[in-house]
Amino acid sequence: MAVMRIGHINIRVLDMGAARHHYENVLGLLPQAEDAAGNVYLKGWDEWDKYSVILSPSDHAGMNYVAYKVQHDADLDLIKGRIEALGREAEMVAAGALPFCGRALRFNMPSGHLMYLYAEKEFVGKSVGVTNPEPWPDGLKGAGAHWLDHCLLMCELDPEKGVNKVAENEAFFREVLEFRLTEQLMVGPGLVVQAAAFMTCTSTPHDIAFVGGPQMGFHHASFYLDEWSDVLKAADVMGKNKVKIDVTPQRHGITRGATIYFFDPSGNRNETFGGLGYLAHPDMPVITWTEEEIGSAIFYHTGELKESFTTVYTEGI
Numbered sequence: 001m002a003v004m005r006i007g008h009i010n011i012r013v014l015d016m017g018a019a020r021h022h023y024e025n026v027l028g029l030l031p032q033a034e035d036a037a038g039n040v041y042l043k044g045w046d047e048w049d050k051y052s053v054i055l056s057p058s059d060h061a062g063m064n065y066v067a068y069k070v071q072h073d074a075d076l077d078l079i080k081g082r083i084e085a086l087g088r089e090a091e092m093v094a095a096g097a098l099p100f101c102g103r104a105l106r107f108n109m110p111s112g113h114l115m116y117l118y119a120e121k122e123f124v125g126k127s128v129g130v131t132n133p134e135p136w137p138d139g140l141k142g143a144g145a146h147w148l149d150h151c152l153l154m155c156e157l158d159p160e161k162g163v164n165k166v167a168e169n170e171a172f173f174r175e176v177l178e179f180r181l182t183e184q185l186m187v188g189p190g191l192v193v194q195a196a197a198f199m200t201c202t203s204t205p206h207d208i209a210f211v212g213g214p215q216m217g218f219h220h221a222s223f224y225l226d227e228w229s230d231v232l233k234a235a236d237v238m239g240k241n242k243v244k245i246d247v248t249p250q251r252h253g254i255t256r257g258a259t260i261y262f263f264d265p266s267g268n269r270n271e272t273f274g275g276l277g278y279l280a281h282p283d284m285p286v287i288t289w290t291e292e293e294i295g296s297a298i299f300y301h302t303g304e305l306k307e308s309f310t311t312v313y314t315e316g317i
């Protein structure tokens, strides 16, 4: 397998003090480092590499890039070759270009989103260690999120102009990065337009997702919780902290995840979700949702698609 898992996401924030309160005290991430440029590095207690989130001070919200970790350093050369064989650009950057990481491969997805792959990042270990570990550490704050789980990126979709960056990304991730399609949403006459694609490189229902919209953007970064009761508790934490909630606890039809969507103080959407949904083995058949069931696909209980869910999002690069 070429790509192992999501590694980290770089999110731009407008007010670092407010952002740190949100990511540390509401989500429960643990600060690991701060650099001279004011970037703050955080990780979940159940993660072992140095960080999974970089908050960068900026005057406009959004995502700078997302990085995934490959298993072997040589995978970077292999994938660089595959990308270049398509006539696309990919640049190998030196160790340290991604902070605390080894060399990395930098390229743009067909949708335009910036992506890095790397094989090495400084190891710090889980909060509970690896020798006779407790099931969870004392002193967790807020929702106590375990790890950064996935991201959802908005991709330009305009069938009338023949533009479908969802489908282009889906093909690129499948053919070049060896992700597998787990679920898709098909729309339009004859249901031939792929309007959403959920893809995995592990055995979870999605490690990245692409949804079509008027322009490319950053829809959300998602953080893992154990189960439904943790999702409810996370919503309580958000209520306590006056966090702007987008969607109260719900179940997705797609991926079966139990979810809450909310915004960080800069307007970047976050998700906490519980449960693994199902195991996406390599031979699992692709699940297809059709346009008339789009409401249930996204919000299974109400079956109604909240308009702001697909129209409100921050910049994707």
Ligand SMILES: [Fe+2]
Binding pocket: 150, 151, 152, 220, 222, 271
């Ligand atoms: Fe999600």
